[in-house]
Amino acid sequence: MVTAVVFDVGETLLDDSREWGAWADWIGVPRHTFSTVLGAVTAAGRDNAETFQYFRPGFDVAHERQLREEAGLGERIEEEDLYPDVRSSLEALRELGMWVGVAGNQTARTGDLLRALALPADKVATSGEWGVAKPAKEFFDRVVDMSQKPASEIVYVGDHRDNDVVPAKAAGLRTVLIRRGPWGHLWADDPLVQRDADWVISSLNELPSLLAS
Known part of the structure; x- marks a missing residue:
């Protein structure tokens, strides 16, 4: 489940x-x-x-x-930087009754910028805020603590074999690799991804039906 x-x-x-x-x-x-x-x-x-x-x-x-x-040229995150399937997929997951979180290897400022977008997520956190980064197991321990769910009931979704799929699986989470960005495309068929990813998807909009079933 x-x-x-x-x-x-x-x-x-x-x-x-x-x-x-x-x-x-x-x-x-x-x-x-x-x-x-x-x-x-x-x-x-x-x-x-x-x-x-x-x-x-x-x-x-x-x-x-x-x-x-x-210099006034720092990090910016605006609506146009989101992939088109982000809001629809997160909203659909919440409609299914799932707890939705965001946690990645990003700066504390990125956390603030993401929260300013008011994504349909229950919590947003970054490695810069936590003081621990992927692929450390402690990062995924924080993911579990943040969600207040058993590790076996959490799906972690990412594009990176070594930072997302392999360490999340080792920490007891279920895993999804999304085939986009350089890492997602490069490693979609990698043997380690095939071993540790529960699903490989091409769009976040695939998730609600996959997880509902």
Whole structure:
């Protein structure tokens, strides 16, 4: 039985194209060049933050993020950044009586920006607010605590094999990989995803009927 569904953020609820483009502009690299190197890092199964090191060795993402904020070029999340199926799917899940949450590897500011969108979710939290990030088991322990449901009744939905599907399954949750964004497409047929994902979907609108049945 599923009683709660918790969603990752980047490339699950949010199209990250604008944010990656903003980073490329910030470091003065053509967007196509930046995205190509990001793709190579992704294909190698490495942390996407390593992308910056190819252009600026020693790049401090947290420090540069603060500089962006001070320059008035910081994080922005607006309605247009949501994938089109987000509101409809979350609303449908709540209509089924499920507890709906959002929790991903994001900054505390991202948490505030997401809450300002008034998504149809019971709670929104980020790793920056919790002080622990995926793939650590402690992150998924916080997901369980947040939902106040047994781990076995929670479905965690994300686009990333190593940060979402594999660690969530190891923590006792059920898992969904969504096939979108670079990671979702790259790893949809990966053996570890096939082992640990309860479902692989192409749209969040598939979830309500899947979980209702």
